Amino acid sequence: MRAVRFHEHGDNSVLQVDEVDRPEAAPDEVLVEVAAAGVNPVDTYFREGSYGPYGLPAIPGVDAAGEAVAVGDAVEGVAAGDAVFATGLSSTMPGGYAEYVAVPDDRLATLPEGADLVAAGGAGVAAVTAWRALIQHANLRPAETVLIHGGSGGVGHAAVQVAAATGARVLATAAPVTAAADGDGVDVILDHRLDEYLGFDAEVAGHGARVVGIGENRPEIGFPASAAARGKDLNLQLMSMFNTPSLADALADLGSLWDDDLGIEVADSYDLAEAAAAQRAVMTESFLGKLVIEP
Numbered sequence: 001m002r003a004v005r006f007h008e009h010g011d012n013s014v015l016q017v018d019e020v021d022r023p024e025a026a027p028d029e030v031l032v033e034v035a036a037a038g039v040n041p042v043d044t045y046f047r048e049g050s051y052g053p054y055g056l057p058a059i060p061g062v063d064a065a066g067e068a069v070a071v072g073d074a075v076e077g078v079a080a081g082d083a084v085f086a087t088g089l090s091s092t093m094p095g096g097y098a099e100y101v102a103v104p105d106d107r108l109a110t111l112p113e114g115a116d117l118v119a120a121g122g123a124g125v126a127a128v129t130a131w132r133a134l135i136q137h138a139n140l141r142p143a144e145t146v147l148i149h150g151g152s153g154g155v156g157h158a159a160v161q162v163a164a165a166t167g168a169r170v171l172a173t174a175a176p177v178t179a180a181a182d183g184d185g186v187d188v189i190l191d192h193r194l195d196e197y198l199g200f201d202a203e204v205a206g207h208g209a210r211v212v213g214i215g216e217n218r219p220e221i222g223f224p225a226s227a228a229a230r231g232k233d234l235n236l237q238l239m240s241m242f243n244t245p246s247l248a249d250a251l252a253d254l255g256s257l258w259d260d261d262l263g264i265e266v267a268d269s270y271d272l273a274e275a276a277a278a279q280r281a282v283m284t285e286s287f288l289g290k291l292v293i294e295p
């Protein structure tokens, strides 16, 4: 089969298409014929060697979706022919930028029949991060107000939908953020650029608000606005999607929202040979929703 691989860490130019053996499903795995793999900022961190991946040469791609074509003996609840989506790949095993990927059953779930598998390819990191931040960490409740920074991005646009599905009042920003709001303040904030926005967050937050931080623009400058945040007794929770206790359970919850409450907007699609362009675009271009690779 064809797969994108990098044999050394580096910039986009280390990505190449190789002919490799098609994987087989181990007893606890599902072999997925990949319809699409989401392109995420974390894919570029693995490529650069900031952390992960499982070894070299590596197949990138934390996300994948497609049809289950073989199911290991120990796997329950998935049958050949099912539509499935997965996340948490490429840290400890080959990822989704390939024609096929073998996915352990603890990081995959089924989707409704007829689900758009190209859109589902972009769902994993974006939707699970949104779900873990808003539901698991912030315990968002229906009568509350939530502010989502970067509401047009992969995580942001999924978070807007997950929050709306709870019945919460949803506010979102898009870059650049310049103005503060009046009123009682928001209850929950999802922040992907803490170094830039913790001060803004403290200004618009209500007393005791919960801020969930998933990233920062320049980690080296820290959180200069922490004094303002202390003034409101803000609860600051930092998180990594990879720490989600059960990715399969999170994906199953999100799969049950699919179509009626949750959809992934595909901004652009690339083939395997265009992986370098896709990873360049995810870090430099402005788009609504997700970029995906369709093998």
Ligand SMILES: NC(=O)c1ccc[n+]([C@@H]2O[C@H](COP(=O)([O-])OP(=O)(O)OC[C@H]3O[C@@H](n4cnc5c(N)ncnc54)[C@H](OP(=O)(O)O)[C@@H]3O)[C@@H](O)[C@H]2O)c1
Pocket: 040, 041, 042, 125, 126, 129, 149, 150, 151, 152, 153, 154, 155, 156, 174, 175, 176, 177, 192, 193, 196, 213, 214, 215, 216, 239, 240, 241, 242, 282, 283, 285, 286, 287, 289
């Ligand atoms: N901790 C975790 O588990 C976790 C999980 C997923 C993602 N992340 C991190 O979260 C961040 C977003 O990921 P993503 O997949 O959603 O990326 P993405 O799809 O590229 O979205 C980025 C969003 O940020 C906006 N943005 C760009 N510059 C901005 C600025 N100066 N101020 C405010 N917003 C700005 C973009 O808007 P424009 O298009 O208008 O520029 C876009 O809406 C990344 O840093 C990623 O590494 C962390």
